[in-house]
Amino acid sequence: MSERKVLQKYYPPDFDPSKISRNKSDKQAGPKVQQVRLMAPFSMKCLSCGEYIYKGRKFNARKETTDEKYYAITIYRFYIRCTRCSAEITFKTDPKNMDYECERNARRNFEPWREAKLAEETEEERLDRLEKEESERDKMQELESKTLDAKAEMQVADALDSIRTRNARLERTGNVESILARDEPSDRMQEEKEDAEIAQRAFLRGSAGRRTSEEAMEENPPPPPPDFRRVVKKKKDFGAALGIKKKAASSQ
Incomplete structure (x- = not known):
């Protein structure tokens, strides 16, 4: 019993108090x-x-x-x-x-009451949903702006193409006009000659057609025009046909 009241404990020679953890x-x-x-x-x-x-x-x-x-x-x-x-x-x-x-x-x-409570939207979920909707809206606006920019670029490109086409057409027209102005006298004389030949051939064809028509009319004259005057017809003697003799008028 007296050993429990001993104040001093035995420590071995290799005891290191620094290895004892106080936490x-x-x-x-x-x-x-x-x-x-x-x-x-x-x-x-x-x-x-x-x-x-x-x-x-x-x-x-x-x-x-x-x-x-x-x-x-x-x-x-x-x-x-x-x-x-x-x-x-x-x-x-x-x-x-x-x-x-x-x-x-x-x-x-x-x-059931817990399911209904979980189905309700909390403030955090509401904030997350609003942030998500806002980000989606921003994306849609960005996409719309990109679409409008692309459309404007296409319109500008079409306008430039039309301008280039018009300029090229004007250049070609100017070249043609210069060529025509250079070759105008000779071409005009050639055209006048061709027109004169065509007119002469047409005149000859027309005169030949008139002569043949006149000859045909002389050989086969046209019928006389109809007479629309009134013609009085003689009355038919039906008595003579029946054997009836008329009395001769007596002269006094």
């Missing part, structure tokens, strides 16, 4: 784990044996501090065991939705 966190390798007492945050079903665990049931659990963070909020993971098959079930905190998230070896029971 308790250095003794643990990996994430920090604590033994805690908690209640199930939601009703769940064990996937190993099908046991239902209701919300509020107490467990001796292990609490692990993860490296995950939501903004500046640390996310914790909890390990519990099924009350029937002792399978390990894990879930962690969900600060974004102010709830817990089932992770492994269990499935959370259906909760």
